[in-house]
Amino acid sequence: MKVPVSPPSQEKLLELLKSGDVAKMALLFGQAVGPTDSKGRYLHWDKLRHLAMPKGYDAELYWLAMRNAREKISRDLSFKDKQGAPFRFCIPDTVMRDILWISENATGAIKADSKISDPHTKQTYLINSLIEEAINSSQLEGASTTRQVAKDMLRSGRKPKDHSEKMILNNYNAMRFIREYKEETLTKSMICELHKIVTEDADKAGVFRGPDEDIRVYSLDDKLLHTPPSYQELDDRIQQLCDFVNAENENEASFIPPVIKAIVVHFMIGYDHPFVDGNGRTARALFYWVMAKEGYWLMEYISISRVLKQAPAQYMAAYLHTETDGNDVTYFIIHQLEVIKKSIADLHRYLTDKAGEYREAEKILKKSKLNGLLNHRQLGLLKNALDNPGMEYTIKSHQNSHGIAYQTARTDLLALSDKYHLLKKYKVGKKDVFIAPANMLNLIKND
Numbered sequence: 001m002k003v004p005v006s007p008p009s010q011e012k013l014l015e016l017l018k019s020g021d022v023a024k025m026a027l028l029f030g031q032a033v034g035p036t037d038s039k040g041r042y043l044h045w046d047k048l049r050h051l052a053m054p055k056g057y058d059a060e061l062y063w064l065a066m067r068n069a070r071e072k073i074s075r076d077l078s079f080k081d082k083q084g085a086p087f088r089f090c091i092p093d094t095v096m097r098d099i100l101w102i103s104e105n106a107t108g109a110i111k112a113d114s115k116i117s118d119p120h121t122k123q124t125y126l127i128n129s130l131i132e133e134a135i136n137s138s139q140l141e142g143a144s145t146t147r148q149v150a151k152d153m154l155r156s157g158r159k160p161k162d163h164s165e166k167m168i169l170n171n172y173n174a175m176r177f178i179r180e181y182k183e184e185t186l187t188k189s190m191i192c193e194l195h196k197i198v199t200e201d202a203d204k205a206g207v208f209r210g211p212d213e214d215i216r217v218y219s220l221d222d223k224l225l226h227t228p229p230s231y232q233e234l235d236d237r238i239q240q241l242c243d244f245v246n247a248e249n250e251n252e253a254s255f256i257p258p259v260i261k262a263i264v265v266h267f268m269i270g271y272d273h274p275f276v277d278g279n280g281r282t283a284r285a286l287f288y289w290v291m292a293k294e295g296y297w298l299m300e301y302i303s304i305s306r307v308l309k310q311a312p313a314q315y316m317a318a319y320l321h322t323e324t325d326g327n328d329v330t331y332f333i334i335h336q337l338e339v340i341k342k343s344i345a346d347l348h349r350y351l352t353d354k355a356g357e358y359r360e361a362e363k364i365l366k367k368s369k370l371n372g373l374l375n376h377r378q379l380g381l382l383k384n385a386l387d388n389p390g391m392e393y394t395i396k397s398h399q400n401s402h403g404i405a406y407q408t409a410r411t412d413l414l415a416l417s418d419k420y421h422l423l424k425k426y427k428v429g430k431k432d433v434f435i436a437p438a439n440m441l442n443l444i445k446n447d
Contacts, residue, residue, distance in 0.1 A: 001219040001313055006324045007045035007067070008060050027056055033065035035073060035092040042092060042334050044321040070328070077329065078244055079237075079268055082229045087268075087327040089260065095330070098337040099257050105344050106291075106298040128401075129301040129347075131155075133288075134172035136305035137281050140312065143167040155397040166201065167281075174198045174285045179300065182292040186245045188238050191274075194285055199278040208234045208274050215273060225320060228273035237272050241265060245290060258294035262287050263336045267329055270319060287336075302343040304336075361386075368444050370420060377402050378412055382422065382444075385436030393423070393434040 027033075032054070036042050043051075048066075049059045057065070076086040091099070135143075135150045143164035145153075150168045153160060160166040174197045181190060196206030209215065209231040217226040229237060245265060256264075269283035284305060291299040308315050318335035322328055361383040365371050374382065381398065385391055399409035413434050417425040422443055423434040437443065 001221070001223065001225070001316060003223065003225060004044055004046035004317070004320050004324050005049070007063060007326075012060055012064060023056075024061060027061060028065050028068065030065075033057075033062065033069055035066065035070040035090060036094060037066075040094045042094065042330060044325060044331060046321070046324075070330075074328075077264060078240065079264075081271075081323075081327055082227075085327055087264075087322075087329050089264070089329045089333055091257075091260075092330075095334060095337065098334075098341060099259050102259055102296075102337065102340055102344070103257075106296040106340075129303065131172065133175055133303040133305055134168050136303050136309050137284055138164070138167040138171050140305050140309045141167065141278075141280055152397070155400040156394060157396045157400060167198075170198045170200050171281055171285075173200075174281070175288065178285060178289045178292060182289060186242045186289070188235075188242060191238060191242070191282070191286065194289075195275050195278055195282045198281040198285065199275070202277060204276045205278075208238070209276055213276055215276065217273070219316075225316065226271075226273075226323065228271065234272065234274045237268075238274055241268055241272075245293075258291070258296065259337070259340070260333055262290035262294070263333050264329060265290050266336065267319070267322070267332045271323075298344065298347070299340075302340075302347050304339050304343050306346065307339045307342045364441070364444055370444065373420075375412070377404070378416060381412070381416070382440075385423070385440055389436055389438040389440070391436045393436075394431060 037048070037051075038054070043066075045063055048063060053059060053062050070090055070092075073092065074088045074090040076088050079087045081087065131151055131154050134154070135145075135147050138150075139145075145162070145164040145168060150165065152158075153165055154169065154172055160169050174194055177194060177197055184190070192206040192208075199205040204210075204213075211231060214231055215228065216224055217228070219225050245261065266283045266287040269279060269286060273279050275282065287304070288299060314335060318332040321331035325331070361379045362371075364386070365374065365379075365382075377398070381393065385393075393413060395406060395409045395413055398404075398413055399406055402409070413423065413432070414425075417423040417434055422437075422440060424437050426433050426435065
């Protein structure tokens with residue numbers, strides 16, 4: 001991955017002002033150019049310089065006019081870079097539109113499927129979401145275990161077999177930690193504990209970088225992309241991050257939309273790189289924590305890492321665009337808003353698919369004596385078993401999949417095996433294992 005070309009410096013603006021070119025200055029300071037292009041895009045110079053310019057503008061003049069428009073609506077954050085220059089952001093119309101959309105779709109009721117309002121079904125969706133985020137976030141950092149193997153591990157409760165599975169289990173535990181502490185005030189100790197969870201058993205777990213660990217971030221082709229601040233600054237910088245999260249918005253002038261606050265926290269952990277390893281996983285976990293604390297309950301059900309994993313280069317580019325354009329975090333904010341929107345859309349598709357699966361299972365059962373006798377957990381397992389002949393289920397895996405008590409899971413499975421004869425039950429040591437037979441469809445029809 002290449003580092004983006006930095007925009008024209010302020011010297012270009014000074015040269016233009018000194019030139020006395022009235023026509024160009026009229027174009028520069030007129031109202032024709034806003035913070036985005038004609039398509040509403042908040043473009044970096046690296047891309048804008050290759051595009052066709054509006055009439056009367058060359059690339060540099062158009063960029064200077066656009067930057068001038070951005071500075072008029074820009075605000076400084078409380079964070080500074082290694083040289084002491086502030087990070088800043090702005091909220092053009094397109095960003096405000098996305099913030100309002102996310103607020104509407106992540107804090108209110110889900111209209112796509114009323115089943116989410118049922119506490120038992122809601123718990124099932126949440127467990128699935130925690131598993132998905134744990135897997136995808138770990139795979140984004142290099143874990144190589146397949147999703148199915150990882151899901152089986154988390155649901156069965158077995159110990160991880162290798163480093164990749166350990167990463168996934170750690171991420172899963174971190175997401176559970178977030179749910180438990182989302183009402184608390186953020187502290188450095190909590191951030192270190194969260195990192196300790198995602199990097200359990202690793203060296204320096206839960207400990208900031210030390211004197212011999214001023215690390216650098218390289219691309220896959222060994223190009224230097226980012227040099228984080230010195231380890232000596234980390235204690236103060238992380239305390240500042242906590243203060244930023246915990247601060248109450250005293251007036252409209254200081255108000256930062258909660259979504260932007262969460263995204264800025266994500267960005268700053270990535271920029272500061274306070275730990276030797278696990279910074280990305282910690283940053284994304286803290287993003288979830290801030291969103292949950294601010295009342296965006298639906299964020300507990302989505303996986304941003306699944307979307308990030310689809311285009312990891314764009315994730316890194318969002319950081320680099322900020323660093324190469326005067327610490328303008330708006331690039332990262334826009335990227336993350338798009339990720340959140342896609343993640344919410346994924347959830348709605350998931351809900352629609354699950355509702356379809358239940359309807360399909362109910363349709364199969366409609367003409368059998370089992371009609372109306374199975375609960376939603378049993379219907380879900382039935383659909384999975386029909387699609388996967390030979391699949392093995394245990395009381396522990398069923399319990400973990402739905403977040404239910406051991407006895408409830410046992411009752412579900414024993415009913416499917418002993419009462420309705422849909423699953424085959426075997427003893428493996430002291431443990432009951434339930435297997436989906438290949439002829440399950442005929443068993444249902446003939447019941």
